[in-house]
Amino acid sequence: MRVLKVNKExxxxxxxxxLKRSPNNYDQYAGTVQGILDEIKEKGDEALFAYTEKFDKCKLTKDTIQVTEEEIKAAYEKVDDSLVEVIRKSLVNIREYHEKQKRNSWFDAKPDGTILGQKMTALASVGVYVPGGKAxxxxxxxxxxVPAKVAGVEKIVMVTPPNKxxxxxxxxxxxxxxxxxxHIYKVxxxxxxxxxxxxxxxxxxxxKIVGPGNIYVALAKKAVYGHVSIDxxxxxxxxxxLADDTANPHYVAADLLSQAEHDELASAILVTTSKTLGEKVQEEIEGYLKKLSRAEIIEKSLENFGYILEAETLDEALEVVNAIASEHLEIVTANPFEVMTKVRNAGAIFIGEYSxxxxxxxxxxxxxxxxxxxxAKFFSPLNVDDFVKKSSIIYYSKDALKAIHNDIETFAKAEGLTAHANSIAVRFEEEE
Amino acid sequence: MRVLKVNKExxxxxxxxxLKRSPNNYDQYAGTVQGILDEIKEKGDEALFAYTEKFDKCKLTKDTIQVTEEEIKAAYEKVDDSLVEVIRKSLVNIREYHEKQKRNSWFDAKPDGTILGQKMTALASVGVYVPGGKAxxxxxxxxxxVPAKVAGVEKIVMVTPPNKxxxxxxxxxxxxxxxxxxHIYKVxxxxxxxxxxxxxxxxxxxxKIVGPGNIYVALAKKAVYGHVSIDxxxxxxxxxxLADDTANPHYVAADLLSQAEHDELASAILVTTSKTLGEKVQEEIEGYLKKLSRAEIIEKSLENFGYILEAETLDEALEVVNAIASEHLEIVTANPFEVMTKVRNAGAIFIGEYSxxxxxxxxxxxxxxxxxxxxAKFFSPLNVDDFVKKSSIIYYSKDALKAIHNDIETFAKAEGLTAHANSIAVRFEEEE
Incomplete structure (x- = not known):
């Protein structure tokens, strides 16, 4: 891990x-991806089966592409009961948190005869991509x-590649x-x-299509954006x-490593106002590396994208925190809730020593x-809103429209849109 | 306008x-657009000024690119007072409607020592594209x-092309x-x-970048999506x-034409349970065409993308309404609010004869x-949420984490992520 002072440079x-890790830097594969998409669009199943045979070495047919009830039952036999149990416990929490995000349609009815509002409707169908392979x-x-389910999406289609x-x-x-x-399909x-x-x-x-995937999946999602929605x-x-001298270096080091183990492109950064903490965390990391199973990946990701950044003040530290806009941010300082108020940009904010x-x-x-x-400067965690769309609701009574019809006509004429003005004017032409 | 029966075919x-009108069908320009984007990325102002000279025939410099206070003052001299007045009246309504969309950050604190929530933060800066030219x-x-302003975005940068x-x-x-x-820039x-x-x-x-533009602007927005957010x-x-025999054909025809006048790709569709209404609307359209200034555009767009669709029943009519998922939907029927409940897909729903x-x-x-x-099956009208992002908030006390730490470790180990499990385990290793 590189140790650097916080400064603009x-x-x-x-x-x-x-940013070098961004999928936007892999445009060289965009042509290949577009070719695959075009062929699926044109030839449907035929192309889908051919590519599955080519890439996954698996021959599919219309009869075998969908996972059956029996296959799902068989899967339970192969999975540890302890995992099933923890999945169920976790689901309770995930559902509860997402339920709290649900929003009502709303309207504002005024006595002048106007009703304005937003009607919330769940998307009808969503595709969820799940990577296959060993991990x-x-x-x-x-x-x-879960967010799609909580939003009320009726059809949730999972796709995931099969083995041979x-x-x-x-x-x-x-x-x-x-x-x-x-629905679950083996593609x-x-x-x-x-x-x-x-x-x-x-x-x-x-x-809409959601879910993580490799660079081909990411580019394909970007290519179909607009035709469908994507996450x-x-x-x-x-x-x-983000830690000060109150933080426990043993915990901080363990948390940094927990993300570094994902892959060699993962990034783990400590921003601290305490030089001593930085040094201790480095020592702790050395200790952990000897016993963690994914030490090789961790070492590479720390070497490539791991940093310890020393800041003079908490404000300076917060500046770099907001500039980096990390996916996960832990705040391990005195008064962590107060510090949180100054965080503009982060995907998820974990507050305090035990979070x-x-x-x-x-x-x-x-x-x-x-x-x-x-x-995280402009996108949000996946949430229920991602699976709900809004329709504006507009009602004006005759009197309400009459009161302002001249204003609309003035505006429309100023834009040269006379048929717009006309559609308002015809409703009052006999009266005036 | 073609008159057709509603059926699946x-x-x-x-x-x-x-769908032929979709910007997704103009990928042949994507290469040109990518070339422009790459050059701006690499050369900055130099490329920006060069393209502005090439396409807008206008020589810009760092000193003239930004619209000044004086230029804004001068603009007011050139605009009709009546338009300024109606802009101000309209702004009152637009602000009020968007203010109602604002959402609070929220949290759920439980006595077991956990706090979960969502922190809402406005985006820091937004670019608004505004087309130039005659219209x-x-x-x-x-x-x-307005939605950006209401959301709390501090920096709102408008760009619009200059004349020569x-x-x-x-x-x-x-x-x-x-x-x-x-900020307003002349590009x-x-x-x-x-x-x-x-x-x-x-x-x-x-x-984030929002706002309409020609096909080059649309493709450029799609290309930079992910690097910034876009609408x-x-x-x-x-x-x-959507109208039944209670609708006034004189009004319905006027409303159809109000969209048809936008451009030759605009679409105006009447779905009706009343054949008689369909016939009368056609007659009315003929009448209007003689007196509307943009009759030529209207005739072309009606010919290309105008339809009168006759449905046997309201349910059948609603099926095609939901399949088309129109930008604007007018419901001019008996009980229009009840009909609205059955609309899944529409950008804005205008209810009743005077809306x-x-x-x-x-x-x-x-x-x-x-x-x-x-x-409209998956996207929403531009709204305040588009300018606000969420950060998840997670706090667990020591006791709260202790109560479930084994579950997390089980889950992490099942996924082979031992450093994840370790980061939880280290917090309790001395106690157990």
Whole structure:
């Protein structure tokens, strides 16, 4: 981990380093991805099956593409009961937190005869992408499905790549079933995104596609954006711990490592007003590395994107915190709630010594699908609003329109839109 | 206008016709746009000035790129007082409607020592694109700026192309000033989007870019999505009037034409349970065409994307209404509020005989930046939420974490993430 003083030049360099991890920097694959999407759009199942055979070495048919009840039952046999139990406990918390986000349609009725409002409607159908392969993350399955379910989405279609024998990771199936997926298909990659966006004979088009994936999946999602909606484009994971001399270096080091283990592009940053803490955390990291199973990945990610940043003051520290806009932010200082008030940009804010980041990954309830790569400046954690759309409601009585019809006509004429003005004027032409 | 019966085949064909108007079908310009964006990213102002000279025939410098106080004052001299007055009246309504959308941060504190919540923070800076040229739409300036202003965005940067003399449309300047733009720059096209997304010496990077533009602007916005946030990608305007035999054909025809006049790609559709109404509306349209200034555009758009659809029942009519998911929907039937309950997909819903669509364009308060081209299935009208992001808040006390720490460790280990498990375990290792 590089140890640096907080200053403008260093902040700028760190930001530019971190941004190198962005999926926006992989446009060279965009052509390949567009080719796959075009073929799915044109040839449907035929292309979908061909790409699945090519990339996943699995021959699918219309009869085998969808996961059956039996396959789901069989998956439960293969998954530890302790995991099923913890999935169920976690689901209670995730549901409860997301239920609190639900919003009512509202209207404002005034005695002059006007009604204005917003009607909230759940999306009809959502596609959830779940990566396959060795590393199965059932927690991600829960986090992507529950907000849609809570929002009231009726059709939740999960796609995930099969192995060569046409099997899907059992823990993924169990999590999908517990969370409430209504359809599960054995397809992955850009071709799965194409199927969800355009529809094929086997898979119906959905309204929105969410869920993490590799660079091909990310680029495919960006390519179909506008044709369907998507969640934000996920980048590598990040943690930033903001700590002063009250923090326990043993805990801080453990928390930094918990994100560094994700992959070599993950970033772990400590911003501290205490040089001593920085030094102790480094020592602690050395100690942990000897016993953690993913030490090799951790060492690489710390080398590439790990920093210890020393700030003179808490205000200076907060400036760099807001500039980096980390996916996960831990505040381990005196008065952490007060410090939180000064945080503008972070995906999830973990407050105090016992709110370790994995608490949020697995259990507390808030979503772990979070904006990465500085996008916390403008994107939000996955939430119920992402699965609800609004329609404006406008009612004016005759009297209400009459009272202001001249104003509308003036405005429309000023814009040269005479048919607009006319549509208001005709309603009062006989009276005047 | 084509007159058709409502059935699945016709609905499918109409949808496929309408989708031809989508900006997603103009990918052939994507390369040109990417070239412009890359050059802005690399060369900043130098490229920005060069493209402005090339496309707008206007030589800019760092000293003239920004609209001055004096230029704004001069603009007021050139704009009719009646327009300024109606802009101010309209602003009162737009602000009031958007104020009602504001949401509080919230938290849920439980006696077990846990606090969970969402912290709402306005974006720091937003760019608003406003097209230049002969047709100035000050109403659009209001609609794009007010939600950002109400959300609490501090920096609202408008960009709009200059004419060859370096002047910007006066009505645009007046509207921007009344609505509360904090910076106005004389740049347009894909190069302006590049400047807002990447920053140049003259124009600082913003967090989000909103506002309508031509196909180059739309593609540029899509290309920078992820690097900054954008609003949805705007397509041509649409109106769908759902009417039964209680509707006044004179009004319905006028309302259909009010959208058809926008441009040749605009779409105007009547869905009716009354064949007689359909016939009368057609007659009325003929009558209006003789006296409307934009009759030529209207005739083309009606020919291309105008339909009268006859439905057997209201339910059948509602099916096609929800399938088309129109930007603007007027409900002119008996019991229009009851009918509204069955509408799933529409940008703005105008209820009853006196809620003519231009009322929403100019005056009532709800935003006129609406999802087009069927995207009302998953996108919403521009609203205050678009300018606010959420951060999750997570606090657990020591006792609260202790009560469930084994569950988190089980989950993390099941996913093979041992450093995640470790970061929880270390907090209790001495006690157990």
């Amino acid at each position: 260093n902040t700028k360099n760190i930001l530019s380093d971190l 199965a993350y059932p927690s991600s399955v829960l986090m992507n499905i 024998d046409g099997e899907v990771t059992p823990a993924t199936l169990v999590a999908a079933n517990e969370a409430g997926a209504t 992955g990659g850009a071709q799965a995104i194409g199927a969800l966006a355009y529809g094929t004979e086997s898979i119906e088009k959905v309204d 934000s484009i996920a980048g590598p994971s990040e943690i930033l711990v 370790s980041e994995p608490l949020g990954d697995y259990f507390a309830g808030p979503n772990h699908v979070l904006p990465t790569n500085g996008t | 016709n609905t499918k064909n109409i949808l496929s016709d309408l 100035a739409y000050p109403s659009s300036v209001l609609m794009n700026i 003399d370096g002047e910007v449309t006066p009505a645009t300047l007046v509207a921007a000033n009344e609505a509360g733009a904090t 347009g096209g894909a190069q302006a989007i590049g400047a807002l997304a990447y920053g140049t010496e003259s124009i600082e990077k913003v967090d 949805s990608i705007a397509g041509p305007s649409e109106i769908l009037v 003519s669509e231009p009322l929403g364009d100019y005056f009532a308060g709800p935003n006129h930046v609406l999802p087009t081209n069927g995207t």
